[in-house]
Amino acid sequence: MSDTLTIGGRALASRLFLGTGKFASNDLMAKAIAASGAEVVTVAIRRVNPEAGQDNILAPIPSRCQLLPNTSGARTAAEAVRIARLARSGGCGNWIKIEVVNDNRYLLPDNQETIEATRILAAEGFIVLPYMSPDLEAARRLAAAGAAAVMPLGAPIGSNRGLRTRELVRILIEEIALPIIVDAGLGRPSEACEAMEMGAAAVLVNTAIATANDPVAMAQAFGQAVMAGRTAFLAGPGAVGRLASASSPLTGFLHEGLAS
Amino acid sequence: MSFFDIHASYANFDFDGFLAGVTAADIGRAIAAERLAPLDYLALLSPAATAHLEAMAQRAHELTTRHFGRTVQLFTPLYLSNHCVNGCRYCGFNATTPLARKALTLDEVEAEAKAIAATGLKHILILTGESQTHSPVSYLADCTAILRRYFASACVEVYPLTEEEYRELVRAGVDGMTLFQETYDPTVYAFMHPKGPKRVYRNRLEAPERAGRAGLRTLGIGALLGLADWRIEAFFTGLHADFLQRTFPETEVSISTPRMRPQGGDFLPPVAVSDTDLVQYILAFRLFMPRAGITISTRERPELRDRLPALGVTRLSAGVSTAVGGRTRGEATPPQFEIADGRSVATMAAMLARTGYQPVYKDWQSL
Numbered sequence: 001m002s003d004t005l006t007i008g009g010r011a012l013a014s015r016l017f018l019g020t021g022k023f024a025s026n027d028l029m030a031k032a033i034a035a036s037g038a039e040v041v042t043v044a045i046r047r048v049n050p051e052a053g054q055d056n057i058l059a060p061i062p063s064r065c066q067l068l069p070n071t072s073g074a075r076t077a078a079e080a081v082r083i084a085r086l087a088r089s090g091g092c093g094n095w096i097k098i099e100v101v102n103d104n105r106y107l108l109p110d111n112q113e114t115i116e117a118t119r120i121l122a123a124e125g126f127i128v129l130p131y132m133s134p135d136l137e138a139a140r141r142l143a144a145a146g147a148a149a150v151m152p153l154g155a156p157i158g159s160n161r162g163l164r165t166r167e168l169v170r171i172l173i174e175e176i177a178l179p180i181i182v183d184a185g186l187g188r189p190s191e192a193c194e195a196m197e198m199g200a201a202a203v204l205v206n207t208a209i210a211t212a213n214d215p216v217a218m219a220q221a222f223g224q225a226v227m228a229g230r231t232a233f234l235a236g237p238g239a240v241g242r243l244a245s246a247s248s249p250l251t252g253f254l255h256e257g258l259a260s
Numbered sequence: 261m262s263f264f265d266i267h268a269s270y271a272n273f274d275f276d277g278f279l280a281g282v283t284a285a286d287i288g289r290a291i292a293a294e295r296l297a298p299l300d301y302l303a304l305l306s307p308a309a310t311a312h313l314e315a316m317a318q319r320a321h322e323l324t325t326r327h328f329g330r331t332v333q334l335f336t337p338l339y340l341s342n343h344c345v346n347g348c349r350y351c352g353f354n355a356t357t358p359l360a361r362k363a364l365t366l367d368e369v370e371a372e373a374k375a376i377a378a379t380g381l382k383h384i385l386i387l388t389g390e391s392q393t394h395s396p397v398s399y400l401a402d403c404t405a406i407l408r409r410y411f412a413s414a415c416v417e418v419y420p421l422t423e424e425e426y427r428e429l430v431r432a433g434v435d436g437m438t439l440f441q442e443t444y445d446p447t448v449y450a451f452m453h454p455k456g457p458k459r460v461y462r463n464r465l466e467a468p469e470r471a472g473r474a475g476l477r478t479l480g481i482g483a484l485l486g487l488a489d490w491r492i493e494a495f496f497t498g499l500h501a502d503f504l505q506r507t508f509p510e511t512e513v514s515i516s517t518p519r520m521r522p523q524g525g526d527f528l529p530p531v532a533v534s535d536t537d538l539v540q541y542i543l544a545f546r547l548f549m550p551r552a553g554i555t556i557s558t559r560e561r562p563e564l565r566d567r568l569p570a571l572g573v574t575r576l577s578a579g580v581s582t583a584v585g586g587r588t589r590g591e592a593t594p595p596q597f598e599i600a601d602g603r604s605v606a607t608m609a610a611m612l613a614r615t616g617y618q619p620v621y622k623d624w625q626s627l
Contacts, residue, residue, distance in 0.1 A: 024329075024616050046623055
């Protein structure tokens with residue numbers, strides 16, 4: 001039985017989404033995309049430069065991939081909406097990852113503006129994937145606003161600190177019916193694997209791959225880790241035993257011929 | 261509270277005593293800190309920290325790579341006018357210097373824009389001297405309207421404006437502003453700026469705050485290194501950047517670290533700032549503000565510039581002329597200062613690619 005993730009009507013075999021910032025060259029990015037097996041690739045519209053030809057950030061993205069433009073740089077819902085419309089009219093399709101950030105020190109998302117942008121863009125027919133701080137009420141509102149998935153952060157963007165928001169993300173996975181895609185902060189393949197074992201629908205990785213000494217090998221490693229984590233989730237890990245075999249069991253008396 | 265108050269709170273601080281008393285343990289703690297306090301930053305600017313540059317460099321490299329990746333943004337300055345009413349002792353455009361004065365006509369701005377756009381650059385920084393007659397805000401707005409046809413983003417490096425004037429620039433499509441305080445030492449400032457509106461230290465110091473309130477997306481600051489003790493200038497530049505980032509968390513804050521260059525006239529910088537000093541400044545600032553931009557201009561020579569992205573620099577100028585209309589009219593007017601790196605945009609891009617960095621021509625789209 002095939003295990004696919006369906007978003008916006010598209011069935012995805014790979015549950016690793018890739019970001020395209022921070023690569024040393026477009027060539028390296030193309031090779032990392034190939035090695036990762038990713039089918040969804042996110043691109044900051046702010047970086048798209050159609051006049052740059054082969055140097056344009058869109059150039060190395062293979063046509064088999066689903067383009068996920070993002071609104072990086074937006075500070076308000078209104079700016080995110082304008083960037084999304086620019087993306088669509090510029091031929092980048094109708095998927096949009098909403099990033100609204102008003103905090104340039106940690107790049108933490110503004111959930112309130114993100115919900116508003118989601119509502120507007122979903123109504124305009126966009127497939128909306130909002131990046132958010134993991135908060136249950138905000139996730140519910142995003143779902144009600146028409147999001148196609150919810151993308152909580154694991155740790156601040158680019159921090160490589162891992163799944164610091166584990167407990168909050170776990171609650172979103174339990175409570176929200178939409179796919180939960182852990183975005184930002186994952187620094188190692190083992191952390192991506194951990195998110196997938198928990199039941200995340202997918203993970204999005206950029207910095208950890210783009211800034212590795214060997215981005216292509218690291219892309220492959222993340223691809224493998226995501227597959228392993230997903231397989232483990234589906235397999236249903238055995239219960240973690242509290243391995244107590246106490247030397248003086250508290251209930252031992254029940255077997256010691258008490259009745260006699 | 262404005263940065264003027266923060267600066268004033270250090271009026272009686274014993275900088276010499278603090279800098280002389282910094283220990284290796286202080287420096288080690290600062291390098292390892294998750295978040296540096298102002299005095300941690302000052303410790304990294306101390307003479308004692310010079311012995312720890314490699315450890316600082318390793319940390320600065322790690323932080324820069326994490327936050328900015330293996331990319332460097334390219335931009336170029338466009339000098340619109342060298343008319344100026346100020347008397348800055350160190351400047352080639354000083355009002356008292358006899359030189360050919362020129363403000364580009366809008367047609368000439370367009371010709372310059374075409375020449376620059378042909379290099380592939382998408383970010384432009386416009387500069388003028390201070391003159392309400394030759395380069396008023398309305399002129400900046402008119403020039404911006406033309407430049408926006410050729411560039412994805414335009415920023416200004418002009419004289420200090422009022423908040424309402426900054427709002428006018430925002431409406432005209434300007435995304436950011438850069439303004440160097442030149443020196444944070446009020447006494448040195450008064451000596452260096454004997455005439456013109458630039459005499460007023462506080463008006464200049466608070467201009468980036470006015471720009472932030474007006475809604476500009478990027479705020480750039482800097483001290484002109486060579487006018488006063490560089491360690492203290494670097495300290496206040498860092499504090500100023502930190503203040504702006506706290507006050508306007510939604511803006512991108514950046515610094516420049518310009519060193520004095522030869523220019524017309526016979527001014528000699530009173531303070532020497534070595535390559536080692538400059539590198540120490542960049543490293544210490546990167547540790548203090550991991551996500552802030554750092555710009556290096558063509559005041560620095562190629563051998564040095566090429567090595568600085570690995571240490572924290574995120575933005576480089578390329579294809580530079582510091583003369584008004586220098587790309588289409590040649591040096592019909594003299595340059596503001598002599599540049600040390602005359603490489604073209606293509607040559608800079610090739611250098612970056614060779615050293616493992618992607619040149620970024622476009623990193624914002626004016627909305």
